[in-house]
Amino acid sequence: MADSPSFRRHPLASSIDLVRWLPSSATSHSGRLLAAAVHDPSLAPATSSIHLLSLTEPGNPLASLPLPSRATALRCSPAVLAASTFSGSLHLLPSSFDSDAAVAISGGARFHVGPVRGLDCGGEEWVTAGEDGRVHVIGGGADGRVVATRVWDGKGMSGYEAARWASPAEFATGGAGCGVQWWDRRKGHAVVAQCNGIWGRGIVTGMVHSVDIHPSRKHICVVGGSSGTIFAWDLRWPQQPIALSGIGLNGMYEPVCESEVWEVLFDTYTQSSDIISSASARILPVMMCSEDGILAIVEQDERPLELLAEACAINSIDIDPQNPSDVVCALEWESIGVLARGRETMAEE
Amino acid sequence: MPGMPTDGGGAIVPFRGEPGLRPPPPPVRPIHHGVAPPMFRIYVSWSSGNLLQVACLRPPNSEGGGGAKEVAGSVVEVNLGGGGSGGSEFEEKIDEAEMRRIEYGSVPAFALLQSRKNALADAAAMPRSPSVPDHAEWWQYVLEYSKTIGNLLGNVDYPVAFMLDDPKAILKVREKPTSLRAAWELLEIFYVDKQLQGWLPERLVDWLADFDSLLSATGSTVYSKLSNFQKKLINLQIVEDDPDYWNVLSAALSVGWLDIVVNMLRFHGSYQLDQMDNRETENGLVEAVVVLVSTMPRMRPNSPTGKLGQCCKTRPDFIKAWEKWRGQVTKLECSAFWIQCGHQKTRDGLKNLLRIMLGNIKDLTAATSHWLELFASHFLYIKPFTMGFEGMHHLAQKCTQLKPPSGTNGLTGLFIGVLSENPEVVLAECTNNFGPWLVTHAMELLTADNDYADIMLHEERPNLGGISIEELHRLVYAQVLCSHSLTWQIAPTYLSSCQNQGLGLLEILLLKQPIQDNRLVLKTLEICRLYELENVSTKIMKVAGIYHWKHGRKGSGVYWFQQAHDKVHLDRIAQLLFERIGKSVTDDSFKQWEGLLELLGPDIGSAGGLEFLHRYRDFKLSLQQALDRRSGEAARKTVDFLMQLMRNPSTPQRFWLPLLHDSVELLNCKPNPLMDVAETTLLLNKLQELSMAKLRPDFSSNHLPSHALSSVKLALASSLAHAILDDP
Structure with a gap:
């Protein structure tokens, strides 16, 4: 690293669980905006909400949407911001943060019971996967209402912690002990491939916290989970997951962290160090954040590049899709951090 | 504590004040528990922080009031917070969020200083290492620590915002100084910063210029x-x-x-x-x-x-x-x-x-x-x-005579305490006026270059239960941190620096954390990992496992039990699962068990009695294939699975008949017999054993049609006949 990427912390007076960039097209006049899932247990009944924050002054939320319980997942599509909660509800609102237009599907027997951590937007439809083992696809009905279709009910036999669309017909889920599943809606809403993953420290199974799929390589999932494990799963070789980091997994380099990997994202900003062969089967660079405060880029057969080593956990990260050099992260100690990576880092070989 | 509640106008336990003193009336909090009057037991226990959990139970089997649906008991959470707890002066000035920011920020500095201290102690323990120059630099480490924390408390030098200079402005608009920062700087000036010791008077003049507004x-x-x-x-x-x-x-x-x-x-x-x-x-x-x-x-x-x-x-x-x-x-x-x-x-x-x-x-x-x-x-x-501390103390006394203080202020008390070279007074003033955060962190300043304070604070005292004053204050501060759900995660840093009672309290803290949220459980387990508290993490995983199992998330439950290597619970779960499977064995709903079986993973040894489920699944899948395709190879494979199941001692007896009943169709495949004589005999023996077991009282019957047994017997008999005929 030629220059240290500039990093700023903004203290907020409550716990920040998740943070996302909002597409700036929807908000042209007010600068760049962030959405953050906020939880404040210090008030008599603990309150949870989604805040709309401006990048220049994140201390004062521009708008806020109250949630019935703590947010467990937060995603945004170009037009819609969605949050799911600990009590199993889903909340959709326009990116313009018009709270009057917010739509909610409340948790319960007809939707999800318990935390919904898997949430993703694929074009027109949303997928939710909960710890109760249910998977729903949510889309607009004929009369303009939001309709949730149950794709699968695991009846609690397996629980899901993450979900990601690959194409309008396929998505991946991951969970506690059950590894990663590949679902195909064309084949009767069923799991068509399954991978138990590879876990370090001699553990046969671990918990998946996050799954990401690169838009240009829809057959590869990158998965982050417990004990510092990050692996890639290529559908073409479903029985051979590729270890990217983990204790005792890749002997060449020290694992980037030993604790929970909360989120993984394909990093579109960091170019693969092996440019010539990047069209090959090599896994593209992946950004990760962890419980022990590490924000790093991991690459197959490369030494991990540590961007931040915070004293507290980094619970959530997001790369700005429009300015991929900018990363926002939610820090355990009631603050958000904004990392602006310089151009020099990219130019380096 | 007596279990029987008393009639005290809503109070659970009557409160009698000390006879000599006249205490303020105790706060009475009515609890809405919704349990009808004849109360049997009341349990009160602390949850995390200021939360008190009160469980109210009715007597078991009480005359049920005509079968109406009555609550047998309930657990109520009472939040005792928000009542001006410490009453310390500064808390009114620094809001809670700001105080938490200071608390978070001081953790890395504190941890760094402790690790340096430990490294020095280790180096001193080694005879050959040249630890003397390191030790001489100790106050510089403390100074660095002091500056880091001082910066957290706000910087008085910078103006709040860029504004045009008003020529008529006498006082510059600045960040409002806090007495916490004033106290910190005062301690730094007197106890740590040796470089500037020669210019002490001017530093005091500067200090007064910065914090005069507080007086x-x-x-x-x-x-x-x-x-x-x-x-x-x-x-x-x-x-x-x-x-x-x-x-x-x-x-x-x-x-x-x-x-x-x-x-x-x-x-x-x-x-x-x-x-x-x-x-x-x-x-x-x-x-x-x-x-x-x-x-x-x-x-x-x-x-x-x-x-x-x-x-x-x-x-x-x-x-x-x-x-x-x-x-x-x-x-x-x-x-x-x-x-x-x-x-x-x-x-x-x-x-x-x-x-x-x-x-x-x-x-x-x-x-x-x-x-x-x-x-x-x-x-x-x-x-x-x-002029030295003694001279300054004299001067201060002279000044107080000339200008008697109109009221007490924590800062002036601290000032006098410092000048009188009395660490006890300094500590008492800090405790009374600035709260546990300052006391815990300022302790390092007091002992930086003061042997008397060092001995006084580190001496283990029997009247404190064998801990030192330093540890006492750290424990108090850690308790404050533990009582808030946002700051409990930084308490372990302080608890781990307490040699005598820290680890015990840390274990209690970790075991008290809520286990409803998997992410929070993982955060707790991460702390267990850092402090190598494996027995605590195992306990937490077991508790989490039971919670998820009870709430219908069987997969999560099994996952946690597996992580905890809890064979006992996994075996019990296996028994429960067998009962469920025994009922639904003929249904298609078996597909739902797939996920759970995947969860059990390839290493079935870790799954305890659930090993059986794996084999059972393999058998069912194979049977399905054999019946669909009608191929000899698949049928033979199914029989292999069946034999494995029947031979394996972990297969529960109650599954023997259903397994055989499932295979009747397969056994009746005519063209060529699938089993040899030995295999068929084994199955017949099992059937015999089963009919004997029927006489025992603990036999659990299954839900098969009544003719199941006879059809199995018939199929086995004909299979045996074929096998004998084919036997060369």
Whole structure:
């Protein structure tokens, strides 16, 4: 690293669980905006909400949407911001943060019971996967209402912690002990491939916290989970997951962290160090954040590049899709951090 | 604690105060538990933080009131927080979120200092290592720590926002200083910063300049005089006619705020262009005083930009400059120009300023308000050299006699405590006025270079249960952190630095954390991993496993039990699952078990009795294939699975008949027999064993049709017949 990427912390007076960039097209006049899932247990009944924050002054939320319980997942599509909660509800609102237009599907027997951590937007439809083992696809009905279709009910036999669309017909889920599943809606809403993953420290199974799929390589999932494990799963070789980091997994380099990997994202900003062969089967660079405060880029057969080593956990990260050099992260100690990576880092070989 | 509740008007336990004292009435909190009156048991236990959990139970099997649906018991959470807990003074000034920010920020600095301390102790324990130079640098580590924490408390040097300088502004708008920061800086000045020890008086003068506003709460100060005059200034036409103008000037000069004095002197009417000609001499005198004030020698290495006065680093330099400057002041005082000065108030006011500069004790006493201001003025104009703690303490006593304190302020108490060289008093003042955060962190400052404090704070005391004062305060602070769901995660840093009771409390803290949320459980487990508390993490995983299992998330439950290597619970779960499977064995819903079986993973050994489920699944899948395809190979494979199941001792007996019943169709495949004689005999033996077991009382019947047994017998018999015929 030629220059240290500039990093700023903004203290907020409550716990920040998740943070996302909002597409700036929807908000042209007010600068760049962030959405953050906020939880404040210090008030008599603990309150949870989604805040709309401006990048220049994140201390004062521009708008806020109250949630019935703590947010467990937060995603945004170009037009819609969605949050799911600990009590199993889903909340959709326009990116313009018009709270009057917010739509909610409340948790319960007809939707999800318990935390919904898997949430993703694929074009027109949303997928939710909960710890109760249910998977729903949510889309607009004929009369303009939001309709949730149950794709699968695991009846609690397996629980899901993450979900990601690959194409309008396929998505991946991951969970506690059950590894990663590949679902195909064309084949009767069923799991068509399954991978138990590879876990370090001699553990046969671990918990998946996050799954990401690169838009240009829809057959590869990158998965982050417990004990510092990050692996890639290529559908073409479903029985051979590729270890990217983990204790005792890749002997060449020290694992980037030993604790929970909360989120993984394909990093579109960091170019693969092996440019010539990047069209090959090599896994593209992946950004990760962890419980022990590490924000790093991991690459197959490369030494991990540590961007931040915070004293507290980094619970959530997001790369700005429009300015991929900018990363926002939610820090355990009631603050958000904004990392602006310089151009020099990219130019380096 | 007695289990039976008493009739106390809603109170659960009657409260009797101490007979001698008259305590404030205890707060009574009515609890809405919704359980009908005959109460059997009440359990009260602390949850995390200020939450109290109260469980109210009715007697079991009580006469159920005509079968109406009655609540047998309930658990209520009572939040005892929010009632002005500590009552310490600073908490009202620093809001909770800001205090949490300080708490978070001080963790890395504290941890770094502790690890350095441990490294030094380790190095000292090794005989050959040259630990002496390291030890000499210890105070520099503490200074670095002190600066880091000082920065967290807010920086008083920077203005709040960029704003245009108002020429009429006397006091600069700055970040409001907090008494927490003032206390911290005071301790740093006295106990840590050795480099600047020689310039201690000037540092105290600076400290007072930064925090004088805090003293205004209990009485008049120079700061309050200035801010009052600032408000008045807008309406004043001719400032020099106002007696307050001169009062404020002498006050500001007495505590050495030279730039304010010079700025204010320039408000003098004689500077105005239209009056220049008439008041030339007067203006000359004012300007002469301005020059003298701005060239006042100060015994300090440097001064912040924008501050006036000439700095002298060494004592000889200072004495030389001081003598020269005093000579100039005296010369001006005796000057003949005063007679030509027509403005009475200007003449008196300026002369007063000169007398202050010459160190006239009467004028200094008149000009200052608070005894600390008088104390500082002594350093500036009477005794500019360091005089040692004893001398300063005498001086402070003299000043308090001249200006009796109008009220108590934590800072002045701390000040006296420091000067009296009494760490006990310092500690007590910190505890009473600034709360556990400051005490815990300031302990490092007190012991940085003070052997007495070091021994006093680290000595293990039997009256404290064998812990030292330092550990006691750390434990208290850790308890404060534990009581908030946002800060409990930083408490382990402090608990782990407590040798005697820290780890025990840490275990309790970790076991008390809620287990409903998998992410929070993982955060707790991460702390267990860092402190190598494997037994605690196993317990937490088991509790989480039971919670998820009870709430229908069987997969999560099994996952946690597996992580905890809890064979006992996995076996019990296996029994429960068999009962469920036994009922639904003929259904298609078996597909739902797939996920759970995947969860069990390839290493079935870790799954305890659930191993059977794996084989059972394999058998079912294979059977399905065999029946669909009608291929001999698949059928043979299915029989292999069946034989494995029947031979394996972990296959529960109650599954024997269902397994055989499932295979009847397969056994009846005519073309060629699938089993040899030995295999068939084994199955028949099992069937025999089963019919014997039927007579035992603990036999659990299955839900197969009544003819199941006979059809199995028939199929086995014909299979045996075929096998015997085929046997060569």
